[in-house]
Structure formats: C-alpha cells, structure tokens
Amino acid sequence: MRMHFTAAAASFLLLAGVGVAAAQDVVIAPEQDTVIQEYVHKQPLASVEVPGVELSxxxxxxxxxxxxxxxxxxxxxxxxxxxxxxxxxxxxxIIKVYN
Structure with missing residues (x-):
C-alpha cells in the first residue's frame, strides 16, 4: 500500500511541475509578434509606475x-x-517584455 501511495505522490508532483513549467512557457508565433509590435507602436500608451513589480x-x-x-x-x-x-x-x- 505504501508503495502505491509513494508512486502516486511522485506522479502528482511530476505532473504539477510540468503544469507550472507549461504555464510559463508561452510561445508567440513570429507573425503574431509582428502584429502585436506594429499595433503597440501605432497605439502608444502612457507609462505607468508599479512599485514592487519586477518586469520579468x-x-x-x-x-x-x-x-x-x-x-x-x-x-x-x-x-x-x-x-x-x-x-x-x-x-x-507577464508573458513578454519588449525593449
């Protein structure tokens, strides 16, 4: 019984780790990234200050x-x-920071 619990716990931890990694790995297609950059360039916004937030x-x-x-x-x-x-x-x- 203990062996089954250990295997189940290990599987859960492995899957949870994969879920976290996948959530942070957002891939934007180059074509979509170009569309985004062009739109943002044409629709400039005033910069806001957000104390305590690291842009990463x-x-x-x-x-x-x-x-x-x-x-x-x-x-x-x-x-x-x-x-x-x-x-x-x-x-x-944040999924992408532009320069």
Missing part, C-alpha cells in the same frame, strides 16, 4: 493596472516603467 516573464501585475486589448490577439499590453509588456489577461502574468 512570469511576474503578475496587480488588478489596478489597466490592460489594453490588441485586436485578434488573446493577450493584452501595457507600458510599465517605460517598457511595453504583453500580459495574459486571465492570470495577469
């Missing part, structure tokens, strides 16, 4: 930060600390 992939933005839509793209964008970031609106996590 996987960091979450607070609900107080307004995310803007990119037509026909499921992600949103905002300019934080003078850098454009692409955000998953469901999790509010």
């Amino acid at each position: 992939v996987g960091a979450a933005l607070p609900d107080t930060v307004e995310l803007r839509e990119v037509p026909n793209v499921k992600y949103r964008y905002v300019v934080v600390h003078n850098r454009t970031v692409l955000v998953d609106p469901g999790t509010r996590k």
Whole structure:
C-alpha cells in the first residue's frame, strides 16, 4: 500500500511541475509578434509606475493596472516603467517584455 501511495505522490508532483513549467512557457508565433509590435507602436500608451513589480516573464501585475486589448490577439499590453509588456489577461502574468 505504501508503495502505491509513494508512486502516486511522485506522479502528482511530476505532473504539477510540468503544469507550472507549461504555464510559463508561452510561445508567440513570429507573425503574431509582428502584429502585436506594429499595433503597440501605432497605439502608444502612457507609462505607468508599479512599485514592487519586477518586469520579468512570469511576474503578475496587480488588478489596478489597466490592460489594453490588441485586436485578434488573446493577450493584452501595457507600458510599465517605460517598457511595453504583453500580459495574459486571465492570470495577469507577464508573458513578454519588449525593449
């Protein structure tokens, strides 16, 4: 019985780790990235300051930060600390930081 529990626990931990890794690995097709960059360039936003938030992939933005839509793209964008970031609106996590 103990062996079955250990195997089940190990399987659960392995699958949980894969789920976390997959959530952070968002791949944007080059064509879609071009569309996003062109749209963001044509629709500039004022930069907002978000104290305590590091601009890195996987960091979450607070609900107080307004995310803007990119037509026909499921992600949103905002300019934080003078850098454009692409955000998953469901999790509010940064998926890409543009220079």
